[in-house]
Amino acid sequence: MRLPLLERIAMCLVVTLSCVLDLGQKLLCTVPQPADVSRAEYVNRFGCWSDVAALWNNRGLAQHVFPYVHGTWRGDPPVLGGGTVEYPTATGVWVWLTALPVDSARGFLVVTAVVAAVLAVLVTLALQRIAGRRAWVFAATPPLALYAVYNWDVLPVASTVAALLVATAPPRAWSPLLRWALAGALLGLGGAFKLYPLMFLGAMAVAALLDSDAPWSERVRRTAVTVGSGVGVVLVANVPFALVNYEGWSSVFRFQAERPIGPSTLTIWYYGLLPWSADLDGPLQGTMATLATVTTAVGVLAVLAVTVLRALRTGRTPWIQSSAAMLCVYMVANKVDSPQYVLWLLPFFVVLRIGGWWVTAYLVTDVCLTVGFFRNGYYDAVGQTGETWAGQMLTAAIWIRAVLLVVFVVRFLRAEAVGRAADRPGGAATLPAGRRSLEHPAPA
Template sequence: MIGGWSRSTVSPVPLAGDLRSSDDRDLPSRNDTLGAALSHVAGGPVGRHALVGRTRVFTPLRVMFAIALVFLALGWSTKAPCLQTVGTGWPDQRVANWENQRAYYEFCYSDTVPLYGAELLSQGKFPYKSSWLELDATGKPRAQYDGRSAVRYMEYPVLTGVYQYVSMALAKTYTAVAKSSGLPLLAGVAEVVMFFNISAFGLALAWLATVWATSMLAGRRVWDGALVAASPILIFQAFTNFDALATALATAGLLAWARRRPVLAGILIGLGVSAKLYPALLLLPLLLLGIRTGRFGDAVRTTSVAVLVWCAVNLPVLLLYPRGWSEFFRLNTRRNQDMDSLYNVIKSFTGWQGFDPDLGFWQPPTALNAIVGALFVLCCAAIAYIALTAPRRPRVAQLAFLVVAAFLLVNKVWSPQFSLWLVPLAVLALPHRRVLLAWMTVDALVWVPRMLYLYGERNKGLPEQWFTVTVLIRDLALVALIVMVIRQIYRPAEDLVRMRAGDPVRRSARIDDPSGGVFDGAPDAFPSWWPQHLRPGLRPGPSPGLRPAQQHQEVWDARRDRTVSAHNRT
């Protein structure tokens, strides 16, 4: 005892003047098994009496940036075997070493390197303006199914094509500096390798932006962004293609929406659609929840701005080079089922010939296109039904994840880098870190049998079924995530019970939807003419005078209490 006070209640030094603490923040080192285990690497879990959110140096975001840089470096290192310069002369006379199918057995394949020459970037030509002829194995021009010459253009949306053009211009600048300086050291790196490095630098910045936006969208669960920073998918797919650009813009668009800036959200999503079409899918959840909450105007405003921005970016190229601009859409129309698609898995195991057998070169698979479109429309209709009739309004991230996941599952093309689209959405939609890490690991490992299958069985690679089995496992893992998200939507009372352990996103009445923006805490307010069967079922009426989130809380607490009482009576 010291002066009548217990030693445990006396601070050894004077207390700070500012004792504010983010006590509501989720602490994985205390309430998550995986987080607690990993925390021992860096000093153990946070102290019980620590002031949370007060560190000036190692803030959560900076720590996640450091983690992301480590995984992005691992991603670059997996591509490094394909970045070895061979040949003599200046950088534009040297090439990357891809001899003897090196890209497959070294697992270092990236679209960036072959596209530099195939799409005439190596010649300094502007995408969409220049074309080339598709050649056969003997080097002769090929004719497509209707007898016309098979003419090719840049196959990417405008913003991605311009990004490649800017990266090419910087690589050409490197070559010019090497030639003008005459330094042999500068001439040691091939121009195509420098193009890859410049592109990878921008893609790394884009992924850091994705980590930032995800952590901001996570609300009190800011450490969920660490799963985006440390996703195993990054190791193989971060620099396989240019999808990180669209992912960053899409996630930033959701953050703008969460901060109630619908115009900025529309600008960012419109730019994302100009880089890859998938960000357009994020508009569907906003429109559906706008109908349910009566906040339809903001959703329409975001959608309208996104369309205008997309038109502003695409219109100049469309008017100047209409044939080159339309190549992206034409290519996607004439592609058959991709090797990573569910249709190819069925074909691999059953010997099925597909919906469109005996197609000519570049002949569009009309039956497959129609079936893919119909299946996706059905999925969107099911998601709309969930969004409008679920007992408690779903979160924006939950619906966004369901739409993008359904698109990938039923689509005829699932390129490996497309999995990057799902990473931030899955992290925001499903707050179960070990489950997410297991899914990401399964998805990442599909790359290994894929490369060995492409290497060829005659070269001691793997047969097709080894690869398609892993694709099937990946698809089943994604279906499991979808089921978990839907279960979480339809059983909010169970979620509320678990949330008191500090795990799920919605915690008591204070948190409704961190990424919801104008939907956060909003009650149902369907238009008067909206059909009754497309509304939530009858529920007990909430007590008056409560905020909407508190009303939902009380309704489901009452239902849970009645269920427990009935169980005890029996």
């Protein structure tokens, strides 16, 4: 349902204000700290850390070196160099482009915030078109005010929501195959920004093949265009860099693979295996990395298996629910679960009905985790030893978040889609590719 114009404007203003608030808070870290205060004490006192400012200072963005082409992975320990950042290629190029007009970390933060605000407004309008008033869950909750300029995660979020919009509320003139191809390409673009949307491409491909609303030959064609367009975008974003400078391109994957699981990764593996995991150079690091990889893969494949079984039984694939469930598996089991990952979840809180109290519990836990993390870092920086309320709140929030994510795996798989994300009243959400649903979409 299309909301009144004034309400949509109000949503956009709230989103913009959230991004401005986050920018103002992050700008505190672009000025020197007082002479008698350490950098760690200053940053953690104000909680103003952001990858945007940090990468400007640590990855040579001020020199505007085109990333990956001149990248290296050398040294002891090895470090990224040559303009390369620790993100997939599309994000790296985006970072390079947005750094071109400025010559300081402060200016870079401002440009990044402006772009993030524009994308967040577009995401809000898309979610409003899909799910109506529920878009307020994205627009008016704390995550944007905390993480809009934390890094560049709004890019894959925007790609994912754009794919949802194409899948559920496209222009009438678009053909079925065009919709499948464009939705797949948008998820591929999300994967070029950050890998996790590629899981959603897998769920969408299952829907393309197993939804029984078309002849088998048409299902094969739409599966081919969905997978082909998504994988094609990923290849276009990666192959040229790999051919020009394989070391620079692969250094990103080496960096992430060799990144130790420590207190800043905020993962159950580190906090669940203390005190042994506290040795960041110890033998347990390899074991934890293997456990994270295996459990993530098994969990994602298990969700896909459930999705396939439901599709075979009912003839309709709950690909949106499956995507949300896989995302929760990834967040709880992977080696890193950064606070800004909540931005990945927000669109699914909008388009799937899992209960307002569950959503509230997760968002409150996320705020507590962030406050506890930075305040605990402040106490460490000033030399305060022993247990503190901040450390206790951080640990509790990590485990509560993990429990909630496990619960969400089940609840998302059983959830009802809302608004245009619902293929039929009370039914499973799927990419509506049948001739009837495509030729006669729901009115605006």
